Amino acid sequence: MPASKPSDPDADTSAHRPLRTFGRIKSRPIKPLQAALFDSLLPSIAVPDPAAGPIDPMALMAGSTSAWLEIGFGGGEHLAAQAARNPDTVILGCEPFLNGVASLLRHVDEGGLKNVRIHADDARAVVQALNPASLDRVMILFPDPWHKARHNKRRLVQDEFVADLVRVLKPGGRLRFVTDWENYADWAREKFDANPALQFTGPADRHAAPDDHVVTRYEEKKLGDIAPIFLDFVRI
Template sequence: MSSSDDPAHRPLRSFGRIKSRAIKPRQAALFDSLLPAITVPDPKAGPIDPKALMPEAAAVWLEIGFGGGEHLAEQAARHPDTLMIGCEPFLNGVASALRHIEEGGLKNIRLHADDARDVMTALPDASLDRVMILFPDPWHKARHNKRRLIQDETAAEIARLLKPGGGLRFVTDWKDYAEWALEKFERTPGLVRQVDPSDDWFKAPADHVVTRYEEKKLGDTPPIFLDFRRV
C-alpha cells in the first residue's frame, strides 16, 4: 500500500458534507447517463494525461471545488476549445453541474466527483494553463485552519502543474482566508501575484462569472480576488 492510500498519510479533508438534500430525479438520472462518459479516469489508478481527455483542446483549465457548476459551465461555454476539468466532492453540486452540462450541450468538461488533490497528484508537470479556486470552505476556527485547502503543499503543487505563464485565481469572501492564502501563494517559488493597477483586491477581473453562491454574501467581506502567474 502506497503512502497516498494509507489513511495515516492522506491529507486532511478540506471540504465539509458530501450530500445534503435529496437529489432531484432528473439530476440523479444524469449520474448514470452522463457522468460515466465525462468522468476523469481514476487518479489512483495512475497518471492522467489531459491530452487523452480531449485531444483537440487548445488549453487545459482546472477548477477545484466547482460548487453548483455555474462558473465551470459558463467558462466552458465561453471557451469551447479549452478542456475544463472540474473537481467537487459535494454530490448535490455534481448533480447541478451535470444539469448545466446537459442543458448547455457542453462537450469540453470532465468531472471528478471527489477530492481534487487526487487528480492534481496524477497530472503531469506544467500541464495546466489555469487553476481556479472560488469560495473554498474557510474553516474559520483556528484549530481547523489545518483543513483549509490552501496550504504550502497545495500552493507548491499548483505551481508544479501550471505551465509557464499559466494563471491561478483564488476568490474568497472571508478576509482572514484571503490573507492566509496570499501569504502561502506569495512565498511559493514560481508564483507571482498579478496586481490590479488600483491595487484593489475587491475588483473582479473582466472574465469573472458571478454565481448564485456569491450573491448570497455569506462571508464577512465582499469577494476578494487574488490572481497569480507562473513564472
C-alpha cells in the same frame, strides 16, 4: 463551494488519508432528472481515476488547445459559463459536494457542453496525478474557509498544495483564488507569495472582479465576512 463543515471535523485523522478540506458532501435530496445523469452522463465525462496513473488533461478531449482546472465548482454555474465561452479548452472540475455535481451535470447536459470533465471527489488526488506543466489555468473559488483557528490546518491552501499546483501549471499559467473570508484571503496570499514560482498579478483593488469572472449563486448569498476578494497569480 459553500462554507460548511463536517459534524465532527476532527474525526478523520487517519494517517492513511489527508485531512478533509471540505465539509458536507450532500444536503437536500437530488432531483430525479439530475440523479439520472450520474448514470447516463457522468461516466462519459468523468476524469480518469487518479489512482490509476498519471493524467494528461489534453488527452481528455480531442482538439483541445488548453486545459484548465476549477477546484470546488459548487453549483457549476461558473465552470459551465467558462466552458461555453472557451469551447476549445478542456476544463476539469473537482467537487465532492454531490448536489453541486448534480447541478453541473444538468448545466453540461442542457448546454450541450463537450469540454467539461468532472471529478466528484477531493481535488488533491487529481492535482497529484496530473502531468507536470499540463495546465494553463487553475481556479479555486470560495473553498471551505475553516475560519476557526484550530481548523486552519484543514484549509485547502497549504504550502504543499501550492507546490503541487506550481508543478502542474505551465510557465505563464494562471492561478486565481477567490474567497469571501478576509482571514482566508490573507492566509492564501501569504502561502502563494511564499512560493517563488508564483508572481502576484492583481487586481489592484482586490474586491474588483476580473472581466472574465462569472458570479455564482453562492457568491450572491454573501455568506462570508467580507465582499469577495480576488487574487490572481502567474506561474513564472
